[in-house]
Amino acid sequence: MIYQEWEDGFVVRRMRADDAKIVQRWYGALNPTACDLDIALACYPAEEKGFYIGEYQGEIVASAIRIPVCEGVYYGSYYYVEEKWRGKGFGRRLRDEVAAAHVGNNVLCIDAHDDLETMNQRKGYTNGFKVVLYKGAPKRLLREPPAGLMINQVSDVDFNKVIEYDNECFVGPNSPYRRAFLERWFAIPGGKSLTALDKNGQVIGLGCRRPALEGPHHLIGPLYAKDLDTAHTLIQILTADLDVDKDTIWLSICEPNEDAKQMVKDLQLQDDIHMLRMHLNGDPKEFKKQVFALTSIDVCGF
Ligand SMILES: CC(C)(COP(=O)(O)OP(=O)(O)OC[C@H]1O[C@@H](n2cnc3c(N)ncnc32)[C@H](O)[C@@H]1OP(=O)(O)O)[C@@H](O)C(=O)NCCC(=O)NCCS
Structure with a gap:
């Protein structure tokens, strides 16, 4: 066409x-x-x-x-x-x-590379927040998971409950696009998708991993969690089968998220690419503290 x-x-x-x-x-x-x-x-x-x-x-x-x-x-x-x-x-x-x-x-919403900020502003875009891509070894942390926390394969949890939780973290609720997207995202070959449930069976975290097209690289996102400890538990189990010496994990955080910054510090990840979230036609206020890693800076930066 x-x-x-x-x-x-x-x-x-x-x-x-x-x-x-x-x-x-x-x-x-x-x-x-x-x-x-x-x-x-x-x-x-x-x-x-x-x-x-x-x-x-x-x-x-x-x-x-x-x-x-x-x-x-x-x-x-x-x-x-x-x-x-x-x-x-x-x-x-x-x-x-x-x-x-x-x-x-x-x-x-776009995640612009630094050198295009002025050009985008000329076109009417406004500045949101910084987004940073981090990378590093899938480091093992010796931490106790929060009491009562249960980590499950996403396929073992009612999809509607997962969507309900996603609604709280995603830029907008009840999106048919998001639903169709997650159905496919959870089934990526070579990937892993997990949910965190509290002791009452409520979903309080969601984490996904997918393999890069080339090399021993694994991309993580979304990583949504109620708090830092839940995020750490999800990421530890998501990456448990990776090789600390050979594999590299990649994830993007919103810089104003102090807990996400603490997470990448604890994991000793290195910053790789610095971007700027820019908006055209208004600000959807998409920053949420439960978002420890964006779904994908390529197709869905939320
Ligand atoms: C950004 C990019 C797509 C522009 O494509 P292009 O065909 O060279 O651009 P054009 O000749 O049509 O120019 C488009 C505008 O971009 C501006 N521009 C192009 N390259 C630029 C650069 N490196 N820095 C700042 N402004 C730039 C031009 O001044 C022009 O502005 P105007 O429309 O106000 O006159 C291209 O340079 C590119 O692929 N860059 C690398 C990838 C990248 O950074 N992508 C953006 C991720 S957010």
Whole structure:
């Protein structure tokens, strides 16, 4: 499906499943990527706008996604132009002439790399908070789990109860997009998804891990928990089968979250990429202290 064509031959069309491999390879050069884009593409109908590919002279040269995550809120990422084609207005046309119309008056959240802050402000984006990607060995911590805490496979818990808990932590409640997304996210091959239940059987934590497309890397997110001890317990069990000497875990936190900062300090993780959460068309107030790691800075930064 072609969205727009320009006289110089630049075309913006819908991203297809096989394009995702190219986009993931571009992003894989910055940090390990997993199957996030494949999952996102599978969650929306083929005619859903929001997945963009720019083509020039028969080559795929640019990408971006702007996808609804809940009522009135979109998440944007994968804004990229291949290095040799930068500075020719491909990025601007894809983003400002095609993708912007799709977002309309809805709130758009992005995690911008530092050097694009001024350009985004020029386009009307406002600053939210800092988001930091951390990495490190899956360190074992000798800590007692909170009394009465039970950790279960997510598949052993009623999905509706998991969604109820997710509603408290996610940017907006009862999102059909989120529901469809989590169903697939919990089933990623080679991944793990756990819930934490208190002594009354209430869900008080959710943690997921997925393998990177290449190398001994594992991405963690979402990691939602009632408190720091619950988050630590979830992450210890999520990573218990990984090799401390060979494997690397990656997770992104919201910098204002002091408990999440304490968690990465306890785990001796290193900061890798610093980003800025920016908003267009308003602030959805998505910062929640239960969010110890964002779902994915590639497709769903909540
Ligand atoms: C950002 C990027 C997509 C822009 O694509 P592009 O085709 O080179 O950009 P254009 O020529 O269409 O210019 C678009 C705007 O970006 C600005 N811009 C481009 N590169 C920039 C940079 N490195 N720093 C600051 N501003 C930049 C231009 O000044 C222009 O602003 P204007 O519309 O107000 O005139 C491209 O540089 C890129 O892929 N960068 C690496 C990946 C990245 O950082 N992605 C964004 C993650 S948030």
